[in-house]
Amino acid sequence: MGSGMSFKYSVFVSGYIGLNFGDDFFIDPNHECVEAVQLIGLPKDERDEISQIDVSFYLKHLKENQSMSDVRPQVEDLLMLILDYLSFEHGLQIQEVKTEGISLSARFGMIHHFTEEDKSKMEQEISQVKFEPYKRLYRAAMRNKDDVARFMFLYSLLYQVLDVSAQWKIDEYIRSESCKRWYREEEDMQSTRYPTNSDKKETIYTWLRNQVGHTQSNSQIKSVAGIIQVKVNELSCILKQAINEHS
DSSP states (O other), X not given: OTTSOEEEEEEEEESOOEEEOOTTOEEOOOOSSEEEEXXXXXXXXXXXXXXXXXXXXXXXXXXXXXXHHHHHHHHHHHHHHHHHHHHHHHOOEEEEEOSSSOEEEEEOOXXXXXXXXXXXXXXXXXXXXXXXXXXXXXXXXXXXXXXXHHHHHHHHHHHHHHTOSSHHHHHHHHTSGGGTTTOOGGGOEEOTTSTTOTTOEEOHHHHHHHHHHOOOTTOOHHHHHHHHHHHHHHHHHHHHHHHHHHO
């Protein structure tokens, strides 16, 4: 294939249940230096919670006076785009990137079997070789192992993506048609900042954010951690929807 030269990176995944790319999963990235990218999900080691995804980049023939080290930065930029894509589309939580050998720690919380449609979508988006800042920030948010920290980071990104400066604007978006899959009016909570005004209701997401972010005496920080653990994935979906609509 191509020049016969390649770079190989190992993605280590903790809490991994299953990511099935199928046999001979290659994508054509339409890239200046890379002819094809192969992804292989290796079986879970039952002795621990570490599994692995190998990502191999097969290079085109190098130009005259061009070395492997010359093209490595471009390959690693493409790797970052692939990781952005997997994080944004499929919930991959990247924890660490090492420069030597590029070992990546991550968590993956679902079983996903890649269909031909998934493969085509991935190939098309990766082929654009376009850095999207909000998707990179989304991946940074998802790397937080702590549910509360991840929730707060995701919520803060909503301000940037929606380009608003007030929480009621965020709640307005969450209550909109765009988020009807996740928003439930019966979950609205009385604002702790306006406890006697029944008209001051917050979405559960904003209420949780304020329970953590505010230090007033009626905050319930300790008791909301369990709710955040349930709601953080919904908030990540709301943020993804906002990014898709506004970027």
